[in-house]
Amino acid sequence: MSRLRNKGWVLPASLVLALLFTLLPLPQLLQPLRPYWLALVLAYWVIETPDRVGLGFAFCIGLFADVMFGGILGEQALRLVVLTFILQRFRARIRFFPLSQQALAIGGLLFNDRIIDAAIHLLAGEPMLPWSYWWAPLLGMALWLPLYVMLDSVRLGKRGR
Template identity: 75%
Template sequence: MSRTRNAWVLPTSVVLALLLSLVPLPPMVQALRPYWLALVLAYWVIEEPERVGLGFVFIMGLIADISFGGLLGEQALRLVVMAFILQRFRARLRFFPLSQQALAIGGLLLNDRIVASAIHFAVGEPMLPWTYWWAPLIGLLLWPPLFVLLDGLRLGRRS
């Protein structure tokens, strides 16, 4: 099976994750928006570590920072912290059932909120409202279908 057969899936999924993060939502639902870029990059760090490492994740974080107009380097730092933890435990995570993987990803997304809060506190930015703490739960619920979708696209049809 050729590994480069579906090489388009990685850049397409990252661009779609960025676009989904930029779609305007009503204020009531905005806080529940999952961190699409983190979910997609988590998949690629777990499944294709030779293609998606800390450098790639950092660059995608900087692109996200520029796209969203936030504090430059905030998302880059948050994503690198997540990717580092994923790389450290990748061998174990790959063999977890999908439900346990979802719990681990939910924990990483919760850790991401803690890192974001620490960054906001350190630079004097206003703290995120309490409703933003629900987004990791949404990410946890989205992990299994997202994993299955990306895995199917990456692997393609098996003969």
């Protein structure tokens, strides 16, 4: 039997959990610190299984999230496609970085995502997000290591001892 068992349920389950974490209510004070869970989980899958997760997949997940959260239709789709495109372009380098350097790259991508989000809000004539929302990419960067290790262990079937 192959070392990599067929665990096709891990990808959809992780995306559903990311969507649910995004829906969890937070106190108003912590709301700006909410990491972009969907982008973090999608980034893991783009890096580890690029044959299963690509631009079309990111676009569909983004549209689903837009409908689910009631935001501007296409906003999250655009943000996730840009993130996926950059990750696909630099996947060969990022994949072999140590996890600490991967976290820095993911932090940069999440910061880029905030810039795209701010531009979309500006173009749509919506009020700009407060400055405190710029802290979320740092939290996402800090969460990359535990998220990566957890998803990797579930995907590969490793058990902690």
